[in-house]
Amino acid sequence: MLDVRRLRLLRELARRETIAAVAEALSFSPSAVSQQLSVLEREAGLPLLERTGRRVRLTPAGQNLVRHADAVLELLERADAELAEARGGLAGVLRIGSFPTATRAIVPAALAELARRHPGLEPMVSETDPAVVAHALRAGDLDVALIHAYDFVAAPQEPGLATDPLYREAMYLATPSERAPAAPATGNPGDAAGGAGASGPGGAGQRALLRTHADAPWITATPGTLCHAMTVRACEDAGFVPRIRHQVDEFATVLALVAAGQGVAVVPQLGITGHADPAVVLTRLVMERRTNVAFRSGAAAHPAVAALSAALRAALPPELSGRPL
Numbered sequence: 001m002l003d004v005r006r007l008r009l010l011r012e013l014a015r016r017e018t019i020a021a022v023a024e025a026l027s028f029s030p031s032a033v034s035q036q037l038s039v040l041e042r043e044a045g046l047p048l049l050e051r052t053g054r055r056v057r058l059t060p061a062g063q064n065l066v067r068h069a070d071a072v073l074e075l076l077e078r079a080d081a082e083l084a085e086a087r088g089g090l091a092g093v094l095r096i097g098s099f100p101t102a103t104r105a106i107v108p109a110a111l112a113e114l115a116r117r118h119p120g121l122e123p124m125v126s127e128t129d130p131a132v133v134a135h136a137l138r139a140g141d142l143d144v145a146l147i148h149a150y151d152f153v154a155a156p157q158e159p160g161l162a163t164d165p166l167y168r169e170a171m172y173l174a175t176p177s178e179r180a181p182a183a184p185a186t187g188n189p190g191d192a193a194g195g196a197g198a199s200g201p202g203g204a205g206q207r208a209l210l211r212t213h214a215d216a217p218w219i220t221a222t223p224g225t226l227c228h229a230m231t232v233r234a235c236e237d238a239g240f241v242p243r244i245r246h247q248v249d250e251f252a253t254v255l256a257l258v259a260a261g262q263g264v265a266v267v268p269q270l271g272i273t274g275h276a277d278p279a280v281v282l283t284r285l286v287m288e289r290r291t292n293v294a295f296r297s298g299a300a301a302h303p304a305v306a307a308l309s310a311a312l313r314a315a316l317p318p319e320l321s322g323r324p325l
Contacts, residue, residue, distance in 0.1 A: 004076065006040040007069040009033060010048065010058075011160065012138065014066045017055050025139050070160050070297070077298030091120035094304045097128035097136060097145030100250060101270040102291060107146075109315035110308070118307055129225055134158040137296055144295045144305050146312075150230035151287035152237065162300055163292040166312060167320040169269035171289060172282045173209060174258045175216075206286045210238035217245035217263035219254050231266045234287060255280055269319065 012022045019037075023030040041048050048062035058066065098107050103125065111123055128136060130147035137145060138160050146166070149155035155163075218235070220242070221227035227249070235242040245263050248254050251271030258265055259279035268289045272282055293309050300306070 002043050002065075003040065004072065006036050006043070007065070007072060008138075009036055010040060010062065011066050011069045011073070012135075013037065013049075013056060014058055014063070015135070015138070015159075017057075019056060020054075025135055073160065073296070074298035077296050078301070080299075080302065090118040090303050090307060092122060092304075094121055094123045094308065095141065095143045096123055096125045096308065097133050097142040098125055099130060099146060099148060100127055101268060102146045102148075103127055105270045105273055105317060106312060106315050110311040113311040113314050114307060117311070118304075121304060121307070123308070130155070131224060131226055133294060134161055137161055137294060143299070144293060144308055146291055147294045148226065148289050148291045150226060150289050152233035153226050153229045155292070160297050161294055162297045163294045164300065164309060166291045166293050166309075167316055168288050168290045169320060171285045171287045172267055172269070172272055173213075173264065173285055174255055174267050174272070175213065175264045175281045175283070176258055176261045177279050177281050178261070203286060206234075207238040209283065209285070210235055211240065213264045214238070214240040214242075216243075218242035219246045219248060219257050219263040219265040220244050221249045222247045225249065230287075230289075234266060234285075273317070273319075 009022060009026070012025060013019070013033075016022050016025065019030045019033050022028070023033045026033075028036075037049060044061065044065065046061050047059050048065060050057045050059055096107075107125060111125070114121060114123060126142070128142065128145060130145075130149075133142065133145045133147050134156075136142040147155060147163070150171075214235075218231065220231045228247070232242060246254075246257055248257065251267050252275075254265050254267060255272065255275055255277065257263060259277045266285065266287075267282075275282075293305075293312065295302075295305050
């Protein structure tokens with residue numbers, strides 16, 4: 001009989017490609033991971049792995065087993081959801097991943113609503129960049145998470161995970177007041193289906209606007225984040241590579257740097273909430289950021305996941321709650 005825990009290790013190896021990466025993600029030693037995978041091969045009765053240097057490649061049998069592992073683990077999530085529903089009365093730890101702007105603007109009110117409706121539930125929030133959420137969910141470090149995707153930086157399809165749309169928000173170009181935009185971006189954010197680089201007046205207006213700042217220093221998020229990739233790709237779509245001066249993840253700090261004349265930046269709607277500094281000019285762009293609730297496949301019906309999703313929707317600020325998804 002195949003062991004589910006070893007199947008989970010094999011699935012993680014298919015995603016991460018090295019024993020060391022799997023061990024680090026799941027808090028095992030590399031030797032323990034190797035031993036468990038060797039046991040799994042003996043249980044399967046044929047080779048599942050081929051080692052090429054530091055990396056490990058799955059054999060066709062191993063790849064097929066991973067597909068079955070995805071299905072098995074999803075069924076287990078469904079079973080756990082049904083058991084939780086049968087027990088009634090939500091209780092225990094719910095591990096939540098979130099990114100900073102959502103943590104500030106939405107999560108506190110959602111947790112207050114959750115506590116009112118389900119006092120036995122113990123939510124634990126950790127700020128997690130959406131780029132690493134998938135691994136954390138599959139590893140069991142998180143139960144549910146808020147993730148975002150930008151035009152130009154679509155969220156990848158992650159095996160073993162499912163998502164539910166929560167809200168979408170506009171993006172803004174932030175410039176120092178002495179560098180006010182030469183021309184506004186035109187069009188409605190909803191008009192540029194398929195991304196801000198779409199053809200038509202909206203996409204063309206945005207490209208023209210960004211090009212007026214091609215010679216300016218830029219402020220982006222740190223490399224490896226979706227926010228950083230979004231700014232770089234939007235500039236490249238406009239025909240230039242941004243000259244990055246500062247790399248900052250917190251949008252309030254980004255706006256403070258813009259106000260100080262240190263550069264220009266692209267920021268999301270939640271990042272400018274409450275901002276009223278006359279030294280910063282905010283011009284709406286066509287591109288958008290979309291936020292989803294992510295969880296392991298099969299967990300959508302889990303009462304705790306459903307309760308958090310409902311609380312998050314109830315906590316959306318007015319400027320977001322009416323936006324179509």
